Amino acid sequence: MPSTPSSSTPAVEIRGLSKSFGPVRALDGLDLTVRPGEVAGFLGPNGAGKSTTIRILLGLLRADAGTARLFGGDVWRDAVALHRRLAYVPGDVSLWPNLTGGEAIDLLTRLRGGADKARTAELLERFELDPTKKARTYSKGNRQKVALVAALASRADLLVLDEPTSGLDPLMEAVFTEYVRQAKAEGVSVLLSSHILSEVEKVCDTVTIIRNGVAVESGTLDSLRHLTRSSVTAVVTGDPTAVASAEGVHDLVATPADGGTRLTFDVDDARIGAVLRLLGELEVHSLSAAPPSLEDLFMRHYGDVVEADAR
């Protein structure tokens, strides 16, 4: 049995997790922690190992090495007991074709220990889902909604969501975000794998970026932003060679513009002061600097994958 929950036992604790499928090494020493009440974003390019990690957490796949614990319990041995406390939404929801959406939701919530009818009805209304349709006639987005409603309707201590909004329209995505915030307010822990950065930025406290089965970044959103670059656009009249060769400046593009040269480049946040001083000597007509976004962070890691593959 899992140990009794205490406020300090992490909801999810993964250490050195490895998993191979034949020659494919899907996970290679992954670390990941979700503290109680925390909403953790889980990012990474296609095939990085996100779904594999989640399947190990659910006791579906057996890890080759490392430990994976939910609420302090062993994910493989204590699977059934642990599953009473969590709800899972898979990335590609496949439903029983001859059941209606409403029947599937009832079945799923009943097996999880029951849900209150009013809340289910509220969720159905908010997600604009018709529960009388046979599952095989649902669109992808609507299948996703069935799984979401079933997961949100039953009160769980942990939500495990694998790309839960794939296929949802922006309006429904907003509804989803709202429910995740509500869950967080109620103290529910959330593990959210996603490719949608704005969604992660909106709801997540911490972010883990995984690549080739290892965590390459992890921490709070704010702490990660320090590692990023800002993108700068400036129109100057002077000769920009000095800026181009300055330390910390990347991907500089110079194009002719009215009355001078338009420069666009990325700059490491640590070097931004020095670079601004260099710009000052070039008669700046206009200047804009975009704040570092998660997207930039993400692109850097995704870009590395492309480079690594090219090598």
Place this chain on the structure above:
Amino acid sequence: MTADTLAGTGRLVRFMLRRDRVRLSVWIGSLLLLYVYFIVALGSLYRTQEERQTRAALMETPASVIMAGPGYGLDNYTTGAILANEMVLWMIAGLAIMSMSEVVRNTRAEEESGRAELVRAGAVGRHAPAVAALLTVVIANVVFALLSALLLILAGDLAVADSFAVAAGTSLSALVFAAVAVVACQVTEHSRGASGLGLAALGLAVLVRGIGDLQERHGSTLSWFSPIAWTQQMRSYVDLRTWPMALSVGAVVLLLVLGASLASRRDFGAGLTGVAPGRAEASPLLRSPLALAWRQQRTGLFWWFGGFSAMFVASGTYLGDGIEQTLETMAEQNPAVFEMFGTGDLADSFTAILLVFGGVFAAGYGVSAALRAKTEEAEGRTEVMLALPVSRTRWLAAQLTVAVLGATFLMMVGVAFALWRGAVTAGAEADLGHFLGAGAAYVPGLLVVLGLAAALYAWAPRATPVLWALIAFMGVSGMFGSLLDLPDAVLGISPFWWSGMVPLEKVEAAPLVVLSALAVALFAAAFAGFRRRDVPR
């Protein structure tokens, strides 16, 4: 059908042939091997014409008529006549199943899975997938016809014209069923339903010609309603006539016209009838993996049961007056054979053969029901269930319970009880206990097959197609095993061999106990394996 709706057909044919090259080769190879084996065994078992005449006498019994043909050439039962009379039915059945599954697999199943959407979105016309699937099947059947004709001529030393005719007729009859499958794929939106309809048509065709041939030597008018008769009635190797082949060609054309008109009347992915909305809330009973598995499979079981009942009640009627009539004619025509069988033995041998076949069909149902677990896993639904507080044991037990109880129910009620019902309807004084007892003797063998299905699913899911080979072997050995003098070591591959041809042979406790123990061990292995492995794998 304009050229536009057929765009991309050639590419699709190449793709299908490539994808299914192993599958088709195994089917064709196995059927050819059956021919070779039959020719070799006939040569060694029946050396003289007298010996062949004793086999001809055997072919007059109702069980043989049902399982063989209309009996052309029984007066002078040459090797060619034997092949045409006894093998054509099975070759057509084999080719028909190959052809129908190929059609369903490449059309309705693809549409159902959504993969066809990708294909159709490319430069591929509306009718292209169905036409391509049909062309693929035509190619496979032509290959079979050529090879089997050569084989009959070279290995069997048989007449050239008759060999080509019987080979062509066999393939054409099989193509009629391929065309039936094309229509079935338009009528129902599930590949399972389409396969079921096709198999039902095949079963009906076997039954119709069986009853027709029993009514009258060389077939009655009823026989001619079966596409199988259109090859059997060619009188190959006896007094060849080729025109019945035209019936097959005509039927294929008619069915394809029907299929095309149905196809243009429906939407992509849909059947002919729309889908009505269902209930917004689940019934209070739907709250366990078992309830879910039952809900998933009950419709299928219902249809299987309907098919079984129809087939075995009809067959059972021949245990009534039919038997006595046949006995009388037989006594007149051939007193020697009459002495070979006592009255009771004859009824029991017929019952035993029907029970073996019922058992093979029930095993077929059971395996397909047990392998639903594999579909559930591949579709990602098992994952959803196991992420709930549902243990692996509980989930697997739910799937297997439905398969085991369903198969046992089919064996006992759909086969044994139905035979009794048919016999009583036809005026026989049959004892229900006798039939149920005999049917029960096949259940342990049935459970061994299901246990093997479960164990393979748990330990080596990719190896599950082996089960269909086993079931085909059980059917073939049940039919030809004793006639062809297969060694016990080979016959023993079929679990039914161990329990014996009940009720013709006496029930023995020991083999039943051993089979049951083996079944239990296999199921235990299945649960142990499934608890340890990755899902999905």
